[in-house]
Amino acid sequence: MKNIRYNLLSRLFAIAAIFVTTIAFSQTPSLTLSTSLGADNITCANSAFTLTVSDTTLSLSTTYTLSYGSFVSRQNTDTGIVIFSLAGVATETTITVNAENPNGSVASTTTIYVPRLATSGTISTTAPLVICYGGIINGAIYGDGVLSTSSATLTAGSSAASIQYQWQFKTNTDPWENIPGASTASTLSTNTLSTFQIYENITIRRVSYAVSGTVSCSVGMTYPQISAVVSNVSAPVITSDTSDYNVCSDQNYNFSTSPVGGITHYWYLGASQVATGDSYSLAAGTISTDSTLGLIAFNGTCSSTLVTKTLKVAPLPSLTINTGLTEDAVCEDETFTITVVDTQSSTTNYTLSYSGGSETKSSSTGQVTFTLLNGLAAEGDISVRANSSSGCTDTVTKTILVPKLASAGTISTTQSTLCYGDTASAGVFSLTEATLTGDS
Incomplete structure (x- = not known):
């Protein structure tokens, strides 16, 4: 009885195996193609991607042949899955995969979309490209047909795509940066350039993109560009014969700067131009209150920044001498003391000079005394000269009578x-x- 059951089960298993094998070997390939590019199959020219072939055939050795143009690649597997790694395609391309097993063959295709530029166009401007430091390009940079310029174009084999632009700039050492506020238009407008101040030599270019979906392509293009040169006039340096630019209204002063070839210097007092050249003489009495002296260097096109110095008008000493003597008379060789009174009280040196010698004292109170220990031997003048820290001076003289x-x-x-x-x-x-x- 056991042998009968065993033989029956063995025959059933054999029949099932034959049935499964028959189904498998009777299948032809059934393919699904997908890429690493996503559902839209969009990529830039010659960019690597993978293509995956999924086959529903069960456990049959199958040869998969991928081809496009002159490119052919084959793989054999019985797993129903094969992945082709591709170096990319140059233009919109239809890829064919042929699958062949003992029961027959089947082909499936997929299209790879490639937005691609043929040219990046040209740009030009009529604006001067020698720019003053901190200046702007005062005219549009065209790229839309004006001034014989041209827009970018697509290649004949490109997929359907739009063309977009990005305006960029760079200095000699920095990487390319987008120009602030620049649109994707083919022309860089005067309005955008009016807020783009230039402080060093730069190059401006227009980058072009062929755009399809979310993919932007600009592979292997040379972009049109123009260069702007900054004419940088160095700020001049003012030198003078003043004491830290403190001036006395009753004195003359001279201000100067180093001469530079091709540069003209303009001098200003406040907002008024007062001289042209490498020096300026301020005559006594020109100013009576603090004033601003300005200097600009000009090369015929561009100016330096305005260099300024504040001229501080110092108070003038004004002296009187009080001897304390009746009618300024003293006996021969008799000691007496004088008091010098000044209308200003800055730190000032006062020098007494008379027939008996000289003496200097410093005071910041506006008053100083001198004692003449040996008096005067005869009638004569005594004088006191004031020299303030600002260089302002005054001298007063008094005659002393000596009856003998x-x-x-x-x-x-x-x-x-x-x-x-x-x-x-x-x-x-x-x-x-x-x-x-x-x-x-």
Whole structure:
């Protein structure tokens, strides 16, 4: 009985195996193609991607042949899955995959879409391309047919695509950057350029893209570009004979700058131009209050920044001398003290000069005293000169009178001997009067 059951089960398994094998070997390939490019199958020219072949055939050795143009690649497998790695296609291309097994063959196709540019066009402008430091390009950069320019174009084998642009700039050492506010138009407008200040030599280019879906392609293109050169005029340096640009309204001053070939210098007081050249002389009395001195260097096209110095008008010393003497008179060689009063109180050196020598004192109170220990030997002038820290000066002079007798004169009388307690009976009369010295 057991043998009968065993034989029956063995026959059933054999029949099932024959049935499955018959089904498998009777199948022809059934293919599904997919790529790593996504559902839209869009890629840029010559960009690598993979193509996956899915076959529903069960456990049959199948040869898959992929072809497009002159390119052919084959793989054999019994897994029903094969992946082809492709270096890319140059234009819109239909790829064919042929699958062949013992039961027959089948072919399936898929199209790869390639947006591709033929040319990037040309650009031009009538605006001057020598730009002053911080200046702008004051005209549009055309690329839409104006000035014989041209837009970018698609290749004959390109898939359907739109053309978009991006305007960029770079300096000598920096990478390309997008111009702020630049649109995707073929022309860079004056409005955009009006806010794009230029401080160093730059190159501007228009990058073109062939766009399909979310894919933008610009492979292997040379983009049109123009260069702008900055004419950078160095700021001049002002030198002067002032003391830290403190000036006295009653003095002349000279201001200068180093001469530079091809450069003209313009001098300003406030907003008014006062001189042209490498120097400027400020005459006494020109200013009475603090003023701004300005200097600009100009090369015929561009100017430097305005260099300024503030001219600070210092108070002028104004001196008086008080001797404390009655009618400014003193006896010969008699000590006396003078007080010098100044209308300003900046730090100032006061120098006394007279026949007996000189002496200098410093004061910031507007007052200073000098004592002449040995007085004066004769009538003469004493003078005091003030020299403030700003270089402003004043001098005052006073004459000191020194009355001096040359002789006391002589007297006489006719009175003879006069006893103690007697009264003179004769008068006293003058023979000669007292006299003054010649320098009294």
